Amino acid sequence: MKQRRLLRFHGLKRPRVRQTWNKYNLFNLLRLRTPLLQNKTFFQQKWIGKSMTRGYHGEHIKEYQWERMFSRRPLSTVNMDPAYMARNDGSEQATGRGSGRLLKQRGRPGEKGTEDGSTKRTPYMQMVFAPMERRLDISVFRALFASSARQARQFVLHGAVTVNGKKMTYPGYLLNPGDMFQVDVERVMAATGKPKRGSRDQKALPTTATESAEGEEADAEGAVTEAAEGAEEAVDAAAADAAKEKHMAALKDIKQRAQKFMLVKSAHVRAKQKKSLRKLLQDVKTAMASAQKPSDPSSLSEMNEVERELTALVSQLTINSNQAKKDESARRKQEQEGSSSTTTTNSLGLLTDKQRLVLRWMMRGEAENPHDASKPYATPWKPRDWMSPFAFIPRYLEVNQRICAAVYLRHPVARAGLSEVPTPFSPQLSQLAFNWYLRRG
Amino acid sequence: MPPRIRGGSCQPQLLLNFLEPLPSSSLSPSAALAIPLHRPTASSSSSSSSSSQCSRAFSTTPAPQASRLRRKFKEWCENNAPLFREPNEGGRTNYVSRILKTSDFNDVTPDQPFPNNPHFRSEKVLSERAREKIWETVMEKGMPLKAVSAQYHVDMRRVAAVVRMKQIEKRWERENKPMALPYARAIVDMLPRANLTIHEKPFESINDIHVHSYTTQQLFVPASESREFTRADAAKAFGDRILPPDAKMRIPELVEMEKEIAGGMDPHTARAGFVKRAAQSEHDFAAKQKARLQAAEARRTRVDTGRFEFRFEKFNAEDVGPTGRSRSAVGWRYGMPLMDRKRGAVKIPTSVE
Incomplete structure (x- = not known):
């Protein structure tokens, strides 16, 4: 399908709020006001309402397609209180003068959700674009798996989205209640994470030039050791030697720790320590390479030496006060873990308790969110800039972020005072848009 | 741009x-x-x-x-970058209502992502702990979905969805498949969360019933003063096929339980009865479903040739409806074009099994 042009998609002069997590969009959202409509004809008012709302709701969908989807009967629900229903059969609402007794109206079922006693209206007019939310691409965007509706559409077209376990390449597929859609994890991480280039530049800005150069060095090293890792794993699988695997695991562990200090704690590590850390990394690499060879008597002693060196280095590092928070969380985590963690910490006999905890916390964090140069996004993964103001998940979706899957539970509905369609426009404007589409309903 | x-x-x-x-x-x-x-x-x-x-x-x-606008935008970016560029510290939401207190002459509440729209709120999502809790109660304790829904005030469909996705998550864990753990942590930190503890407000309404469009109109039904005009009578007045709310309840066992409590039964006993009835109804539903599938299987003959599996079912070619256009009719019929590959017809599937 031919797409609409993207010229001035996030313009400032004629601002349009769009379905993206862009900072221009945030600025435009803050500036968004309902325009003055008193001096306009009704047609003009409807036109304004339609054009503003359509700029946000599925602007990539052609108008005739949307017109076919539009429904003039918005869905709504009422919460019925079972306790009320058990005690009344409905005839009490015809008592008095025919519309219920006036003395206490507390128990009316339709008005149960109101806490302040006032009856809230059901905002039907905010439900104009409810059928649009059923589309697969827009649901993927609403589940926070893509940074814009257009990107979500691309995910679907490129075959990264499955519905109920089957690949679905139609962005216009209308989800049925109970459908589960799942997006490729790597795509989601790339779409919602910080981009590689940008984050590197920003990190380099506050630090000095030497530090950033060092960071790059460490990155290059990481890439090399990764390549070594891959080769090593292949050989290991063939050999299946338990002792060697243990060595390799220990070496890998040490390497990761050293890398961690190189990358994360660069602000706190002195230049000399960094130098020795780099040397250590080199040693680990060579040790790993030598351990791959079938006949190698020296690997154990070398490993021990390396481990000793590292523990000595780590014990030199002081823990400053801004890591107290990290300590606490680490301690909590360790308490949960219980006995299993003590064995690993005992192996680092030279560390103090606090240092051990920090090290453990960091190691776990890195295992979950490692530095990996092969990824298309900045690693360790972090949410992209300007994302949090747009982060919400509507109730008609249930999302499991770990596996990047979501279930479309039901169609979006309106209830007293609330509508589930995420629309940035005021009720007046939505009503005008609704009237526009009623014309050809 | x-x-x-x-x-x-x-x-x-x-x-x-x-x-x-x-x-x-x-x-x-x-x-x-x-x-x-x-x-x-x-x-x-x-x-x-x-x-x-x-x-x-x-x-x-x-x-x-x-x-001028661009300069203003740049200035705004510089001023607000500390607020909005990164997620809020301490795992709180970070919506524009932090800096915008009124919009369109209306107050903006903190849970409002769109300042102009007071009817859309960012509602709580289930935290990781809450999901785990639900999974445990269903899969390990073996509680019926209806009872779990009533216990935690979570919609039954949501309970089922949580369990379904949790099962996949556990399978991935067993298979060592990489998961989006840093992503999950960051996203859940940005959203309002519910842990499903006793002190929290109910997560959502579990007894929602759909408002039928027939029932949104105003009706004038003459009835004698002495008549008990109940919900069932009202439903009949709105239309022949309109169900009363009692028949539309998703968990009718809850109403039964409340009736028992109103009749003077001990709440604990009533609740135990509710769980039993809920389990029974779910068991019945599963049995019905199974019987239906078995009946469908009995009508079918499978012939496995090794490469293909042929499935034969009995159809009556004459059974094409009064106009010959019945949806369930099979085979080519003279004068009836097949629309499935015609230009202009929508070919997007309408459901995925």
């Missing part, structure tokens, strides 16, 4: 080129020669990022200035 490359500070370089051709452009001209600029200083101060390199050294056309 990417920021336009501005040549605000390129003018001195241009002049320099004109006076004396230089081999390299790395020389900072404004530092080397103090040439007065022919433009207001506002633009040159705002375009400090592009000052290191001249993009149009050969052009004599003056570069367009940053517009």
